[in-house]
Each structure stands twice: as C-alpha cells, then as structure tokens.
Amino acid sequence: MRKQSNNILLLIKFLSLHYLLVLSAAQDFDFFYFVQQWPGSYCDTNQGCCYPGTGKPASDFGIHGLWPNRNDGSYPSNCDSSNPFDASKISDLMSQMKSEWPTLSCPSNDGLKFWGHEWDKHGTCSESVLDQHSYFSTALGLKTNINLLQALENAGIHPDGSEYSLTSIKDAIKEASGYTPWIQCNTDSSGNSQLYQVYLCVDSSGSSFVECPVFPHGSCGASIEFPSF
Known part of the structure; x- marks a missing residue:
C-alpha cells in the first residue's frame, strides 16, 4: 500500500513538473517581430539573388518572418525538433506563400527550404498560440493589414534608387500602420546604405500590431537609398 502511495506521489510530481514546463514554454516570448524585406536591397548586394521556377517576384515587400521575441531583447529559437516543417x-496557402513570402536565395529553389527554416527556428517557439498552419496564415494576414510599398509611395518615397531620409520613411510607415517601425539597412555592391527590412511588432497572440517593447541592435544612416527591383 505504501509503495502504491509512493508511486502516486511520484506521478503527481512528474505531472506537476510537466505542467510547469509546458506553462514555461507557453510564456517564453512576449511579442512577435513581423519582418518584411525589400527584394531590390537583397538582390543588389554582392551575394546576389535567384528566382525559383515561378519567375521574378512582384516589385513589393515580401515576408521574411514572424519571430517570437522577449521584452528584454532576447528570443527563443528551435524550440521543438519533434514538430518539423511539413x-x-x-498546401492551401502555397500560392499565396509564393507571391507574398518569396525566396530569393541562391541556388534557386521552390521556397520550401526558406519556409522550413522559418518554422523550425521561429515558428516552433510560438506553438503555444499558433500551430504550423496558423503560423503561416497569420503572417500572410498581417501583410494584408499594412501595405508598406503603398505607404511609402503615398509619402513620395519610391523605389527608384533615390535617397530618402530615414525619418521620412519611418513617419510614412507609422502614418499608415499607427505604429513605429524599426528599419534595417544593408549595403549594395558599391557600399551604399539602403532600405532593406522593416520590423513591426505584433502582440503575443499574433492578432494585432503593437508598439515595439524593444528594437533590435543596429542603425541606418540619416539618409538611405530605396533601390529599384
């Protein structure tokens, strides 16, 4: 009888520990970075770019990822190797994925490697709120909520190789979205600083944009190029 009681206590302790671990995992991020990239700034670097069999993507911002992040600036990654990209x-999102979340890396591929990397590294860390289908459909939905290119062009900022002030770019996106973006720059093959990626923050449910609790490290110059594509 005592042995049975001990076994029950051990089982209760195990289940309690499991519950705490699940709860901890569920609370392991505070918000998402929703990141979109300008293809022209990806392609005109020294590494270049490649297009899959579907051809050159539209001249528009494409999704890079939806990344769980913590308020202290750290982030979880590769959280569940038992649930790899499938x-x-x-399959019902594939057409939209190819147009809104295109791959530009070389050698040319169909995008599955890119999307698989995003799920395995970032998506698995959001499993407490988003399953695999919801992770990708949520990101696609967020993109429809803010048209970055239209926001910039409405402010007279066009992808024509001209230079624009960083402040004007941020202001245009904030005017359209209601929230302050973080801008990431890279350099073209001539070393010129250019608009590369736009970060906006989303609440931990993935449903609404919010003001960013913290921005990534790095900065752009006061004036940056917006290259054509």
Whole structure:
C-alpha cells in the first residue's frame, strides 16, 4: 500500500513538473517581430539573388518572418525538433506563400527550404498560440493589414534608387500602420546604405500590431537609398 502511495506521489510530481514546463514554454516570448524585406536591397548586394521556377517576384515587400521575441531583447529559437516543417500542412496557402513570402536565395529553389527554416527556428517557439498552419496564415494576414510599398509611395518615397531620409520613411510607415517601425539597412555592391527590412511588432497572440517593447541592435544612416527591383 505504501509503495502504491509512493508511486502516486511520484506521478503527481512528474505531472506537476510537466505542467510547469509546458506553462514555461507557453510564456517564453512576449511579442512577435513581423519582418518584411525589400527584394531590390537583397538582390543588389554582392551575394546576389535567384528566382525559383515561378519567375521574378512582384516589385513589393515580401515576408521574411514572424519571430517570437522577449521584452528584454532576447528570443527563443528551435524550440521543438519533434514538430518539423511539413509542407502538406500549408498546401492551401502555397500560392499565396509564393507571391507574398518569396525566396530569393541562391541556388534557386521552390521556397520550401526558406519556409522550413522559418518554422523550425521561429515558428516552433510560438506553438503555444499558433500551430504550423496558423503560423503561416497569420503572417500572410498581417501583410494584408499594412501595405508598406503603398505607404511609402503615398509619402513620395519610391523605389527608384533615390535617397530618402530615414525619418521620412519611418513617419510614412507609422502614418499608415499607427505604429513605429524599426528599419534595417544593408549595403549594395558599391557600399551604399539602403532600405532593406522593416520590423513591426505584433502582440503575443499574433492578432494585432503593437508598439515595439524593444528594437533590435543596429542603425541606418540619416539618409538611405530605396533601390529599384
């Protein structure tokens, strides 16, 4: 009888520990970075770019990822190796993925490697709120909520190789979205600083944009190029 009681106590302790671990995992991030990239700034670097069989993507910002992050600036990654990317789970999203979340890396591929990397590294860390299909459909939905290119062009900022002030770019995106973006720059093959990626923050449920609790490290110059594509 005592042995049975001990076994029950051990089981209770195990289940309690498991519950705490699950709860901890569920609370392991505070918000998302929703990141979009300008293809012209990806392609005109020294590394260049490649297009899959579907051809050159539209001249528009494309999704890079939806990344769980913490308020202290750290982030979880590769959280669940037991749930790897499975393309069959997003088969109904494939057409939209190819147009809104295009891959530009070389050698040319169909995008599955890129999307798989995003799920395995970032998506698995959001499993407490988003399953694999929801992770990708949520990111696609967020993109429809803010048209970055239109926001910039409405402010007279065009992808024509001209230079624009960083402040004017941020102001245009904030005017359209209601929230302050973080801008990441890279350099073209001639070493010129240019608009590369736009970060906006999303609440921990993935449903609404919010003001960013913290921005990544790095900075752009006061004036940057917006290259054509």
